[in-house]
Amino acid sequence: MTSALFTPAKLGRHTLANRIFLPPLTRCRSSQPGDIPNDLMATYYRQRASAGFMVTEGTVIEPRGRGYAWTPGIYTPEQVSGWRKTTDAVHAAGGVIFCQLWHVGRVSHPALQPNGEAPVAPSALQARSVKVFIPTGEGTGELVQPGLPRALSVEEIKEIVHLYAAAAQNAIDAGFDGVEIHSANGYLPNQFLSMHTNQRQDEYGGSLNNRLRFLKEIVEAVAEAIGAERVGVRFAPLFTSTDDTNRTYLGLVEDNPHETYLAAVSMLENAGVAYVSIAEADWDDAPEMPESFRQAVRSAFSGAILYAGKYTAEKAHRIVDAGLGDFIGFGRPFIANPDLPARIAHDWPLNPLDAATMYGGTDKGYTDYPVYQAPTANGA
Known part of the structure; x- marks a missing residue:
């Protein structure tokens, strides 16, 4: 493959073997109680270590930051030790892995909050167009509407900023190569940024x-x-994601997203972070990200630029070859194909995704997807 997708590239302090990355994908497999990363998760990430680099599923920075059952954290010693299993396994396989730091803010429910309290947010505005997943028993749960949040005080905002820094240090102590700040999909940093949720x-x-x-x-x-060379930030400027049945948008689209997000990207440029990651629409008939926006981001930011959102191999090659993006993420295909870079490079067929096993469960639909096996001479 001669495409730039399979040439080495710099990301912060790392030179990566290819430009394919595993984007953050919530899988809800942490051990309970305590939301502790485990051996099964270590196997899952190790299997996908042929990516140029990987970003973990959203990893909660403090107890109030949780919006979905069985998602892992990075704020207790047990969680840090649990994540060390993953980073050791990934590094032994030659991979690079960042931890996505996550605080859901208002996208939560009292059942997921300490002492059953209200979720926290910039303003007391309820998230009505999304659902959160709460536990109802051992291994069981249900989707419910988020609770009415309360507005954070300035003092509490400052405390959460410190919690992000502490979680980042915990991630490095756990062996991660860096962290990604989740500022997309309507979660807490996105709630502060958005004119729709910040009053x-x-x-x-x-x-x-x-x-x-x-x-x-x-x-x-x-x-x-x-x-700063260990830090990335994720945005979803124009469209984020949707469930396939009712087109409920999970993110927040500003009246002038171009202005909002170019200001954010310029701020990141001044901070000297390693990368900015852009999540695009990921449903079948979603509109294309405007090339003018891609070009404006490229002009404003000198670090690595990442894109993800229902990319095909052809589209990925085109964006990287044109110099508009440096790394392309593949989400669902990487879930079902642990050897995805090799499959793309050789144009091998892909395993289908078992959507029923996306969230929660066992190794089924998680670590049991096969790598590609070439047909034998007799066609077997």
Whole structure:
């Protein structure tokens, strides 16, 4: 394969073997109680270590940051030790892996919060167009509407900024190569950034610069803790994701996303982070990301630029060859094909995805997908 997709590339302090990455994919397999990463998760990531690099599923930075049952954390010693199994396994296989730092903010429910309290958010506005997954018993749960959040005080906002930095340091202590700050899909940093969910009248609300302040402080605190070259940030500027039945948008689309997100990207450029990751629409008839936006991001940001969102191999080759993106993420195909880079390079057929096993469960639909086996001479 002569495409730039299979040439080495720089990402922060790393030179990566290819430009295919595993994007963050929630799988809900952590051990309970305690949301602790386990051996099964280590196997899952090790199997996919042929990616240029990987980003973990969303990993909760504090107890109030959880919005879905059985998602892992990075704020207790047991969680840090659990993640060490994954990083050791990935590094032994020659891989590079970042931890996605996650706080869901208002996209939660009292059943998932400490002491059954209300979720926290920039403003007391309920998330009505999404569902969260709460546990109802051992290995069972149900989808429910998020609870009404309460607005954070300025003091609490400052505390959460420190919690991001602490989680980043925990990630490095767990052996991760870096961290990604999840600022997409309607979660807490996105809630502060969005004019639709931030109605504050203080220094964290109102103007675009004020709405950017929370993310800026997180980025600066995390960069100070572990180094800017170990930091990436994920956005979903134009469209995010949807469930396939009712087209409920999970993200927040601004009235002027171009202005909002170019300001955010410029802030990241000034901070010197390693990469910006852009999540695109991932349903079948979704509109294309405007090339003008890709070009504006490229002009504004000198680090690595990542894209993901229902990419085909052909589209990935085209974006990288054109110099508009440096790395392309494949989500669902990488779930079902642990050897995805080799399959793309050789144009081998792909395993189908078992959608029923996406969230929660055992090794079925998680670590039991086969690698490609070439047909034998007799066709077997």
